[in-house]
Amino acid sequence: MAAETKKKPVIEIRQMVKSFGSQRVLDGINLQVYPGEIMVIIGGSGCGKSTLLRHLIGSLIPDEGSVKLFGQDITTMSENELNEVRKRLGILFQSGALFNSLTVGENVALLLQEHTNLDEPTIDIMVKIKLELVGLRRHSDKMPAQLSGGMKKRAGLARAIALDPQILFYDEPSAGLDPVTSAQVDQLIIDLTRKLRVTSVVVTHEMDSAFTIADRMCMLDRGRILKIGSRQEFEALRDSEPDKLQSQQDKLVRQFLRGDAHGPITDRKLTRDYEDDLLMVSLKHQT
Amino acid sequence: MKDSDSPMESLRTVSEKPTEPGVLARAVGTLGQFTLSAGRSIFSMLGGMSLLLGKATSYTTKGLLVPGQRIGRNALIAQMVRVGVRAVPIVILIQLAIGMILPLQMFPKLDEFGQSEQIATINAIAGFRELGPLMTAVVLCGFAGASIAAELGTMATAEEIEALQVSGLNPVRFLVVPRLLATIIMTIMLTVIADIVMVASGMFTAVKLGIDPDIYFQLTTEALDLSGFATGLVKAAVFGLLIGLIACFLGLSVKPWQGSAGVGQATTKTVVYCIVAIITADAVFTLVFYSYGLFD
């Protein structure tokens, strides 16, 4: 989207670094997301996608670098300032993270009760609308424990959009959903973005879904960004001949996009450190 | 054979002769390390709990004073029911037993001095000042403490706490304040029940031992001045606060990746720490009350 690049980014990450203990999980991330676009983040399991999202919602603070939302640096904000920004965000957690002591309806209503001055009847109507959007209107009185995994996810989505946020973060929205529901969630993400001008950041493992919804994509690997580009660029890369690719990075991305069992990603896992590891074990048991 | 060079042999000789200095040194080392880390964790825990208490107090006062910030009344009532109501039968049962045990144990000695009716005095003082609040608090360590820690710990592992935070809902205001208030209120209310049950049970036992119920009742009311009753309830409030605070702190300290093992640990720790804290606080109270002459 050429036009998007001229706008000011709503999300701007600069040189972000984060370590847990000795493990460097994010290593110099630079990323910009523009208003109204859907940015899809892909990458292998454990490469730091959820950790990246946690920095964008201010629940983790980077060791280095800055995270700007709406032009404000959230890493240096006070809790109160951060909470004001958070009211403009909607988050769908990987596990749904519903409040288990509240019904589905109450989960959605809670944010409206706490953050708006709406009266109860209005809130009830809003809750109904949000639940209908995700197809859960009839399950409003159920407790989260009574829902299936996919229903939890959709309930989490209803809660995430309760306050009509300006940025929506989704951590694997379609994981564990049946194909039809998954397609519906994809459509929902697109609709929200197009109709309400919401900006979306979506972490996903499902390549079909990624190519359906993405405006731009970004592949994370070992805490670094391997490639950022438009959906078309990623599609071209996926369908390219491996011999024609110059860089090692493109080859890595290509294997991931295609889901091939053999390629540079799998090759590098069988490196010498595996043999070293085995050697260490036998040494340890000898002494 | 012992001088054999084969690795198997040398291994065996080592294991056959326990090397005392090594073991001792290791034991001392471990003990030292344990003491150090225990000391450090106690300090960081006390610090964390003070912080939590400070925040909870500020949210409570705001909740009472600032109109928009009210404390969720439904949440408070739900917690009170959860914390307190289930514990009522157990508290009654325990106090029935204690109200019987004390007179039976004291009776023979007091009877020797012809003071058997003083059972009433002993029972009243012991009950209202000490055993009512103490037994109630011990029961609530399990009922309130463990269940609060388990609930908050589970919420933490399910990313619920994080979800609250990033929704701009403060977990202290939202979760800690109602639980803390509920434990305090319910410890006080259950203590009143415990006191009454113990006196009644003691009276019943005394009557069976041949003491005149009127005299028993009169001595009980004489022994029960306001200060005895009040100090008991103050104790109860502090015990309740300790239980709620420890349980909330340890429950919220569970990290998402610790999973159900973390929840289990937090629950066990809560019960143990609560009992230790309650007994310690009780000793401090007794010393303070004693030195201020509140026991006359």
Ligand SMILES: Nc1ncnc2c1ncn2[C@@H]1O[C@H](COP(=O)(O)OP(=O)(O)OP(=O)(O)O)[C@@H](O)[C@H]1O
């Ligand atoms: N709080 C934490 N403490 C220590 N290590 C962590 C923590 N959170 C994540 N990690 C580590 O950081 C790495 C990235 O984790 P993250 O959850 O971001 O992966 P992910 O890309 O979301 O994986 P998945 O696709 O499986 O959800 C992992 O190796 C994980 O072990």
Ligand SMILES: [Mg+2]
């Ligand atoms: Mg993840």
